[in-house]
Amino acid sequence: MRQQHIRVSLVALAAMAALASPAMAGDEGQQPAPPAAVASVPPPPGWKQCPRCQNAQDRKEADAKYKVEGHPFTPRDISGVWGNQGVGATFRTPPPFTPWGQEQFNATIGDKNAAGEPLHTKDTSGEGAGSPVNCDPKGWPRLHTYNYGFEFVVLPDRVLQFFELTHTWRTIWTDGRKLPDPPPQLQWNGWNVGRWDGNTFVVEGVGFDDRSWLSDTMPDGGFPHSDEMRVVERWRRVNYGTLEVQITVTDPKTYTKPWVTPTATIRLSPGAELWEDFCVPSDYNAFNSDVYRPVATGDKK
Amino acid sequence: MRTRCRLAAPLLVLVIAVCVGGAVSAHHSRAGYDTAKEHLTTQQVVVTEVIWRNPHVYLIWDSKDGGAQKWTGEFSSPATMLSEGLSRATFKAGDPITVTFMPAKSGNPQGLVIKIVRPDGKVIIDLSERRGLLEQ
DSSP states (O other): OHHHHHHHHHHHHHHHHHHHOGGGTTOTTSOOOOOOOSOOOOOOTTOOBOGGGOOHHHHHHHHHHTTOTTOOOOTTOOOEEEESSOOTTTTSSOOOBOHHHHHHHHTTOOOBOTTSOBOOTTOTTTTOSSSSOOOOOOOTTGGGGSSOEEEEEEOSSEEEEEETTTTEEEEEEOSSOOOOSSOSSOBTTOEEEEEEETTEEEEEEEOBOTTSOSEEOSSSOEEOOOTTOEEEEEEEEEETTEEEEEEEEEOTTTBSSOEEOOOEEEEBOTTBOOOOOOOOHHHHHHHIIIIIHHHHHOOOO | OOTTOOOOHHHHHHHHHHHHHTOOOSSOOOTTBOOBGGGOEEEEEEEEEEEOOSSOOEEEEEEOTTSSEEEEEEOOOHHHHHHTTOOTTSOOTTOEEEEEEEEBTTOSSEEEEEEEEOTTSOEEEEOTTSTTTSBO
16 A cells, blocks of 8 residues: 555656746756657737746757857856756755754645645645735745756845746845844744855855755655755856755754765756736635645645 | 555666656546546537646536536646647637546546547547556
């Protein structure tokens, strides 16, 4: 019986991946690309697609159109629209939890339906059936783990990172200011400052709201952090079309040693621009009521 | 799928493929649907409403199969559906379609849409060969 549940869950997970991220296939180091079965919806004349609206063929054509291969670049200019292929491997294998961290992690596991399938009821950021409003901010660095795009806008005194998913942004101050100690309030995307170390853009952050997760875990739950978390990111533009980033999370209250992520590769998306992709509480409530909850729990609509 | 999977090695291959492939959907699990290929359900229906919103697009249709009732058919996010060639203009109320879907295991009149064909035979979407989507 348990094996049956595992098998069903795996198929469901595969289904989720296939449906939720068909445009991801073909990204370097990930699954081989299936042939594009259908053309995506083209953007209006003079406009571009949103990053998540592109499929593998769109990205390939955009690379050719904008001559990404071999294009000259400035290593210290990271501006542009990036991603959509996801960097889901970022937070997969945690260092050992502290006893407190283990308690927090255990508390992220939600209720199950009658068939023993998780309902993600503790995730208030858009995946749970158990909360009437599922649009709490995902926060940084969880926003980094999704297969949606983002845009870096470089200004003289700051870098703005706009996220396609949930249509939010964070500010990385580059004017030489120091991190607040202590931060005057906790923020979902933290308090962030950046500096150049050679051609590596180093971002340091503190003051993260401890209700957010580093990422979700499957089949349920998420990796927690405390309000003491410090995050260091090292971004490097290795060519015109490629960013690399590694993130180090230091949170001795939750993890017994720093969590150093694998280096992720993120592709430029020259054929894309950000559209709205808000998490709208009333829409989520309607979806949960009309679709998700009756399917997940068996409740009648 | 991540740290809490404890799986036999052959199954782990699938899980790694899913994990690395980026099952980082922003949204909801589909565990409530019956993924068995032999349980795919096909109905000739009339669209009554198109909900083109986050987190997932869904259609509402009337079906006379098994008694007249309203069904909901779930897709993925609007952005993902655009990448699949569907837009908010693809369907409108009154459209007759033939829809194939994974039925909800609960028995509620709901499904995860796999394929839609118009009366003239034009295939609007067909995910039936999508890797890993259906249990063989």
